[in-house]
Amino acid sequence: xxxxxxxxxxxxxxxLDVITGTEQEQAVDISRLRKESKLITFDDGYGNTGxxxxxxxxxxxxxxxxRYRGYxxxxxxxKSTFLxxxxxxxxxxxxSNAALQEFRKRVxxxxxxxxxxxxxxxxxxxxxxxxxxxxxGLQALGGAYPEFSTNDREKDxxxxxxxxxxxxxxxxxxxxxxxxxxxxKELPQPDTSKxxxxxxxxxMFSEDDGTDEIxxxxxxxxxxxxxxxxxxxxxxxxxxxxxxxxxxxxxxASLAGGVSALWGxxxxxxxxxxIKMLNEIHESGDDGSNFxxxxxxxxxxxxxxxxxxxxxxxPRAKILKNASDQALEALGVSSPILDIARRxxxxxxxxxxxxQRKLYPNVDFYSGIILQALGFPTNMFTxxxxxxxxxxxxxxxxxxxxxGKKIHRPRQIYQGETLxxxxxxxxx
Ligand code: ACO
Numbered sequence: 001x002x003x004x005x006x007x008x009x010x011x012x013x014x015x016l017d018v019i020t021g022t023e024q025e026q027a028v029d030i031s032r033l034r035k036e037s038k039l040i041t042f043d044d045g046y047g048n049t050g051x052x053x054x055x056x057x058x059x060x061x062x063x064x065x066x067r068y069r070g071y072x073x074x075x076x077x078x079k080s081t082f083l084x085x086x087x088x089x090x091x092x093x094x095x096s097n098a099a100l101q102e103f104r105k106r107v108x109x110x111x112x113x114x115x116x117x118x119x120x121x122x123x124x125x126x127x128x129x130x131x132x133x134x135x136x137g138l139q140a141l142g143g144a145y146p147e148f149s150t151n152d153r154e155k156d157x158x159x160x161x162x163x164x165x166x167x168x169x170x171x172x173x174x175x176x177x178x179x180x181x182x183x184x185k186e187l188p189q190p191d192t193s194k195x196x197x198x199x200x201x202x203x204m205f206s207e208d209d210g211t212d213e214i215x216x217x218x219x220x221x222x223x224x225x226x227x228x229x230x231x232x233x234x235x236x237x238x239x240x241x242x243x244x245x246x247x248x249x250x251x252x253a254s255l256a257g258g259v260s261a262l263w264g265x266x267x268x269x270x271x272x273x274x275i276k277m278l279n280e281i282h283e284s285g286d287d288g289s290n291f292x293x294x295x296x297x298x299x300x301x302x303x304x305x306x307x308x309x310x311x312x313x314x315p316r317a318k319i320l321k322n323a324s325d326q327a328l329e330a331l332g333v334s335s336p337i338l339d340i341a342r343r344x345x346x347x348x349x350x351x352x353x354x355x356q357r358k359l360y361p362n363v364d365f366y367s368g369i370i371l372q373a374l375g376f377p378t379n380m381f382t383x384x385x386x387x388x389x390x391x392x393x394x395x396x397x398x399x400x401x402x403x404g405k406k407i408h409r410p411r412q413i414y415q416g417e418t419l420x421x422x423x424x425x426x427x428x
Contacts, residue, residue: 001018001020001026002018003017003018003020004016004017004018005017005018005028007033009037009039012037014033014036014037016028016029016030016032016033017029019050019053021053023058023060027050034411040411040413042413046239051234051239051242051408052234052242052399052400054233054234054396054399055069055092055399056068056069056089056231056233056392056395056396056399057069057089057231057232057233057392058070058233059232059233059309061307061308061309061310061311061312062311062312063312064310064312064313064314064315065315066232066315066316068085068088068089068230068231069088069089069092069093071088071094073228073315073316073319074315074318074319076088076227077224077227077228077316077319078319080094080227081196081223081227082196082197082223082224082226082227082230082388083100083103083104083107083168083196084100085227085230085391086103086168086230086390086391087099087100087103089230089231089391089392089394089395090164090391090394090395090398103165104196106161106162106165107165107168107169107196108169108192108196108199109165109169109192110162110165110166110169110170111169111170111172111173111190111192111199112173112189112190113137113141113170113173113174113177114141114144114145116140116143116144117137117140117141117143117144117170117174118177118187120136120137120140121133121136121137121140121174121177121178121181122177122181124136124178124181126181126182126184127182128178129263129379130175130178130179130379130380130382130383131259131260131262131263131268131382131383131386132263133174133175133178134171134174134175134178134259134383134386135256135257135259135260135263136256137170137174137177137178138167138171138174138252138255138256138259139252139253139256141166141167141170141174141252142250142251142252142253142256145163145166145252147159148162148163148166148250148251148252149250149251149252149253150250151248151249151250151253153248153401156250156251156401157398157401157402160251160398160401163251163252163394164251164391164394164398167251167252167255167390167394168390168391168394171386171387171390172196172199172200172203172387173187173190173203175200175204175380175383175384175387176200176203176204177203179204179377179380180203180204187203188202188203188206190203195219195223196223196226197219197220197222197223197226198214198219200222200387201214201218201219201222201374202214204376205375215330215331216330217326217327217329217330218327218330218331218374220323220326220327221323221324221326221327221370221374222370222374222384224319224320224323225320225323225367225370225371225384225388226384226387226388227388228316228319228320228363228367228388229316229363229367229385229388229389230388230389230390230391230392231389231391231392231395231396232389232392235267236261236262236264236266236267237258237259237261237262237267237268237389237393238258238389238392238393238396240257240258240260240261241254241255241257241258241261241393241396241397242254242396242397242399242400242404242408243257243408244257244258245396245397245400245401245404246400246404246406246407246408247407247408248407251394251397254393254397255390255393255394255397258386258389258393259386262382262385262386262389263382268382268385268386269381269382270303270304270362270364270368271304271364271367271368271371271381271382271385272368272378272379272381272382273303273304273364273368274303274304274341274364274365274368274369275337275368275369275372275378275381276303276378277291277302277303277304278337278340278341278344279337281340281344282336282337282340286340287339287340287343288340288343288344288347289343289347291344292344292347292348292351295353296351296353302344302348302354302359303364303365304361304362304364304365304366304368305348305354305359305360305361305362305365306357306359306360306362307360307362310360310362311358312358312360313360314360314361314362314363316362316363317360317361317362317363317365317366320363320366320367320370321361321366323366323370324366324369324370324373327370327373327374328369328370328373331373331374333373335373337372338369338373341365341369345361345365348361349361367381367384367385368381371384
């Protein structure tokens with residue numbers, strides 16, 4: 001393709017550079033257009049706008065490709081772990097054995113929350129949504145480490161290794177602390193001899209009688225869920241993080257914004273919607289068949305099916321389907337809701353309505369089912385997504401902090417009132 005694009009507006013001609021990425025993706029660079037023509041481009045919702053150049057994650061939705069730093073997601077899910085992939089996202093390369101051990105050690109050393117942060121979490125209403133607690137907890141954590149949250153880019157970058165380990169470690173402690181508090185239970189001491197997920201699961205669920213042995217396939221399934229959610233290039237929450245970081249804010253503040261953005265039901269909430277749908281189908285006495293028919297008639301949506309970007313299949317869903325089968329077997333779980341999920345999946349994958357529209361299960365279909373089987377309360381599902389996405393957000397913060405030159409500042413087309421005279425109270 002040509003390396004310039006020509007734009008004609010009236011009798012004016014503008015020559016615009018075409019940028020090509022390493023995967024041959026192309027974009028017309030309009031960054032000088034306003035200066036030269038006084039025109040801006042309009043793209044409500046940014047569906048057609050590249051907001052940055054990034055080297056963290058590549059997605060080709062049509063081909064079902066997702067790669068972290070050039071590594072295929074299926075290979076990472078099979079051979080890597082959440083923490084190793086987190087390192088890859090943060091630093092650009094897979095770690096050596098020594099680097100991985102050091103990273104793991106750093107993450108596990110930071111697992112405990114400073115007492116004042118734990119106090120702040122426990123002071124929140126027990127009914128507070130876990131995402132509200134996570135966003136506040138991250139800001140409180142930044143407050144507890146003023147030397148790590150200076151808003152001085154150079155200093156914040158110098159502290160990045162510690163900050164990344166601290167945040168990746170404590171997002172799970174914040175989530176577990178609030179869960180325990182909401183049940184009037186003490187948060188157990190973290191057990192740093194356990195794996196990242198093993199420690200998290202025992203902070204969440206261990207009982208005083210020591211019944212906290214979580215089967216390995218279950219720990220692995222959670223580890224895979226985190227790994228598969230670790231980054232997804234530009235999206236509502238990641239772009240929010242980058243936007244906040246572009247103003248020079250520290251990682252704690254930037255990630256607290258990302259958490260808030262993820263909370264919305266159109267973004268991080270779909271895995272909860274799957275369980276809600278399955279419960280409703282069960283309560284109505286349907287085995288799933290009626291629901292499929294109503295989805296085909298456009299009266300309802302099969303939650304956990306379809307994706308805005310992936311049009312062939314969601315590569316993460318394929319992987320999680322296997323993990324979910326293994327975890328459910330290890331847990332010995334069977335429930336009418338899981339039977340309905342399996343039936344929905346079977347029927348939809350063979351139905352021409354879903355085939356023609358390229359509607360396949362997405363990552364949320366299976367992650368919701370696994371998380372439910374693991375015993376996580378439904379209102380924690382989005383927080384679990386946030387724990388997984390934390391390394392991605394941090395990597396994008398780092399990319400902006402290292403390379404970003406300008407504060408992000410989109411433009412708008414104003415459609416409000418034009419200049420009006422101010423009338424006094426008597427005149428109105
Ligand atoms: N169930 C039934 N029909 C569907 C579904 C679905 N889940 N998704 C799309 N369709 C149908 C639409 O009704 C439409 O049919 P039509 O052509 O006869 O009008 C056709 O498929 C195209 O649908 P669009 O809405 O144009 O697809 P879009 O790409 O805009 O939507 C989305 C993608 C939002 C994910 C959609 O498939 C959906 O709502 N899925 C359910 C919610 C969900 O699982 N979201 C999580 C996504 S993954 C993630 O965010 C991590």
